[in-house]
Amino acid sequence: MPMTKWPLFITVGQVIIFPYYLFWLKNSTLTFSLFALIFALFSFGAALGYHLQQKWTMPIALPIALLGMIYMLTLDVESLYIISVMQVILGFLQGYFRAWHVGQETYKLQVVWHYVIVGLAMVALSTVTIVVPQIFVAIYGFMLVICAIVMALKKCKKK
Amino acid sequence: MKRSTKTGLLVGLVGVMTGVVWWQIPIEKRTYGLSQTAMTTDYTGLMPEKVAQINEVKKREELVAIVKEAQKAKRTISIAGLQHSQGGHTYYKDGIVIDMRAFNRVLSVNEQQKTVKVEAGASWMDVQEALAKKGLALRVTQSQSIFTIGGSLSVNAHGRDIRYGSMASTVRELTIVNAQGEFETLKRGRDDERLQYILGGYGLFGVIVDVTLDVTDNTVYTMHTTEMKMADYAPHMRSILKDDRIAMHYARISVAPNSFLEDVYTIDYEKMEAIDHTSPLKGESSERLSKLGLDLGRQGGALENGFWQLQRGYMKLIDDKEINRNDAMRSESTFMEYTKPGRVEVLQEFFVPLDEFEAYVNELQQVLPHDDKKNDVKVHNITLRYVAKDDATALNYATDDMMGFVVLLQHGTSEQSIEEAKTLIRQWTDVTLKHEGTYYLPYYPYQTTDQFKKAYPNAASVYDEKQQQDPDIIFRNYFYDNYVKHAND
Numbered sequence: 001m002p003m004t005k006w007p008l009f010i011t012v013g014q015v016i017i018f019p020y021y022l023f024w025l026k027n028s029t030l031t032f033s034l035f036a037l038i039f040a041l042f043s044f045g046a047a048l049g050y051h052l053q054q055k056w057t058m059p060i061a062l063p064i065a066l067l068g069m070i071y072m073l074t075l076d077v078e079s080l081y082i083i084s085v086m087q088v089i090l091g092f093l094q095g096y097f098r099a100w101h102v103g104q105e106t107y108k109l110q111v112v113w114h115y116v117i118v119g120l121a122m123v124a125l126s127t128v129t130i131v132v133p134q135i136f137v138a139i140y141g142f143m144l145v146i147c148a149i150v151m152a153l154k155k156c157k158k159k
Numbered sequence: 160m161k162r163s164t165k166t167g168l169l170v171g172l173v174g175v176m177t178g179v180v181w182w183q184i185p186i187e188k189r190t191y192g193l194s195q196t197a198m199t200t201d202y203t204g205l206m207p208e209k210v211a212q213i214n215e216v217k218k219r220e221e222l223v224a225i226v227k228e229a230q231k232a233k234r235t236i237s238i239a240g241l242q243h244s245q246g247g248h249t250y251y252k253d254g255i256v257i258d259m260r261a262f263n264r265v266l267s268v269n270e271q272q273k274t275v276k277v278e279a280g281a282s283w284m285d286v287q288e289a290l291a292k293k294g295l296a297l298r299v300t301q302s303q304s305i306f307t308i309g310g311s312l313s314v315n316a317h318g319r320d321i322r323y324g325s326m327a328s329t330v331r332e333l334t335i336v337n338a339q340g341e342f343e344t345l346k347r348g349r350d351d352e353r354l355q356y357i358l359g360g361y362g363l364f365g366v367i368v369d370v371t372l373d374v375t376d377n378t379v380y381t382m383h384t385t386e387m388k389m390a391d392y393a394p395h396m397r398s399i400l401k402d403d404r405i406a407m408h409y410a411r412i413s414v415a416p417n418s419f420l421e422d423v424y425t426i427d428y429e430k431m432e433a434i435d436h437t438s439p440l441k442g443e444s445s446e447r448l449s450k451l452g453l454d455l456g457r458q459g460g461a462l463e464n465g466f467w468q469l470q471r472g473y474m475k476l477i478d479d480k481e482i483n484r485n486d487a488m489r490s491e492s493t494f495m496e497y498t499k500p501g502r503v504e505v506l507q508e509f510f511v512p513l514d515e516f517e518a519y520v521n522e523l524q525q526v527l528p529h530d531d532k533k534n535d536v537k538v539h540n541i542t543l544r545y546v547a548k549d550d551a552t553a554l555n556y557a558t559d560d561m562m563g564f565v566v567l568l569q570h571g572t573s574e575q576s577i578e579e580a581k582t583l584i585r586q587w588t589d590v591t592l593k594h595e596g597t598y599y600l601p602y603y604p605y606q607t608t609d610q611f612k613k614a615y616p617n618a619a620s621v622y623d624e625k626q627q628q629d630p631d632i633i634f635r636n637y638f639y640d641n642y643v644k645h646a647n648d
């Protein structure tokens with residue numbers, strides 16, 4: 001896959017995976033209030049991530065790999081204290097990635113494809129029963145880590 | 160806005176929000192209870208069922224109308240209060256559930272006769288509020304005041320008091336609506352034969368409408384805490400039973416791997432001269448910190464050892480402190496909420512004669528895992544209570560002067576986990592029966608019907624009485640189906 005297509009894979013994947021991530025999050029909390037509060041953490045974390053990307057930059061493969069690892073953690077984490085910290089980090093990384101993606105030349109073109117692919121993928125997923133959402137989330141997380149490694153290797157090769 | 164200010168604000172926002180979430184986590188509550196649109200459950204949520212109708216009653220005449228309607232429509236009736244029982248005692252598939260919670264007035268407090276008359280849907284909290292103003296307190300109640308009067312009487316609860324027997328013995332008069340839809344007033348001394356089936360009758364012999372209870376003074380006590388080895392506990396218990404100054408008592412036996420069923424600490428409440436007429440009832444305090452400590456202990460292993468040390472430390476802190484009777488009967492409960500999805504914390508209570516205590520614990524040490532960190536079924540806490548011999552109920556768990564082991568344990572909610580819990584609890588029940596003991600009936604049906612019949616030799620008479628008083632089995636719940644129905648098999 002050419003380097004310019006990676007962001008599309010990541011943004012589409014994130015949107016597809018998000019409902020399943022939310023199922024997992026809701027199952028981890030017992031009340032809607034706590035779920036909503038933890039989700040607010042995600043949002044504030046994303047605002048911070050978006051803001052800081054404009055100030056400090058790091059190789060994009062790093063936040064992508066971290067995102068993948070956080071998704072993989074859903075398989076094993078049950079403590080609400082850890083889950084709340086995961087939400088902050090996840091929000092931060094997503095905000096950071098979004099800020100980076102917006103700055104890419106291909107962003108506007110990819111946004112259209114993003115919505116189309118997400119729609120098609122969700123139609124396809126509606127036919128599949130996913131009993132344990134975190135397995136699905138973790139698989140996507142694993143793919144992100146691989147993706148980040150390949151991106152980093154390609155970048156090294158280019159240099 | 161300056162860039163650095165914006166960064167600071169966002170970091171602050173994330174920090175504050177994390178604090179808010181962490182503050183909220185310990186007091187998260189599980190949802191359970193009555194629902195006409197979804198499944199109805201009781202406290203554990205382990206036995207969900209669809210009920211046909213939920214009737215919230217506010218007037219006593221409504222109770223009569225519901226029973227008569229159920230008779231005509233051939234429907235069953237179950238009675239629900241705050242639903243802390245754990246074995247489907249408060250609902251039945253496709254049946255009518257009477258929700259008693261709005262039927263909650265304290266009707267009168269008689270200071271001269273030292274009695275209180277109260278509707279069955281009131282909680283002990285409501286009753287304590289009315290009594291404390293007059294310098295009075297309950298004779299017998301559970302350690303927490305979060306239960307309804309009707310519910311506690313239906314399970315014939317017991318508590319920390321060591322002088323007044325079980326709750327049933329404090330009932331002076333009781334009004335019920337029977338299976339024919341008639342009011343009946345039953346009096347202690349005159350109607351003991353009937354009362355023995357209603358008290359501790361798990362809602363199978365009528366709806367308790369109101370009750371008159373004997374109460375006592377809101378005496379001030381000094382708490383004495385003592386650490387001891389398990390072998391010294393029964394002699395300690397015998398000595399305080401001989402000492403009239405000690406009114407209440409409970410103890411905790413270690414379930415930490417380092418001192419499993421070896422170390423005990425006791426709390427004895429010594430009567431002072433004073434009666435408290437003025438202090439407001441104590442509320443919940445430090446629930447977040449307590450919940451955090453409890454949740455750490457629930458992990459088992461080294462953390463459970465640490466939790467036991469914390470509890471020992473706390474006991475030293477409260478030694479020689481004063482407390483009035485009402486406050487001693489309303490321990491905190493919010494912090495005990497177990498909020499791990501996919502798992503549940505349940506209660507079991509086993510009773511053995513005081514004389515059997517040491518031999519029983521020695522045998523339990525052989526049967527129970529000392530470190531259950533890696534097990535699905537985890538024993539988290541055991542408190543010890545004394546229950547004096549009781550002759551007031553047919554389903555009588557205190558067939559002698561008994562030591563009660565109140566066991567808090569956790570397990571998963573999958574079928575396999577429940578089976579594992581059943582295996583352990585059945586083993587534990589066998590050991591209890593071997594030591595002439597019994598077990599308590601308001602909980603999940605882990606025990607077999609054979610174990611039920613051995614623990615409750617009067618069960619057949621309860622079944623016969625049920626057929627006589629309620630031949631159409633109007634009052635029905637899962638306790639009836641799981642156990643009472645099989646008493647004559």
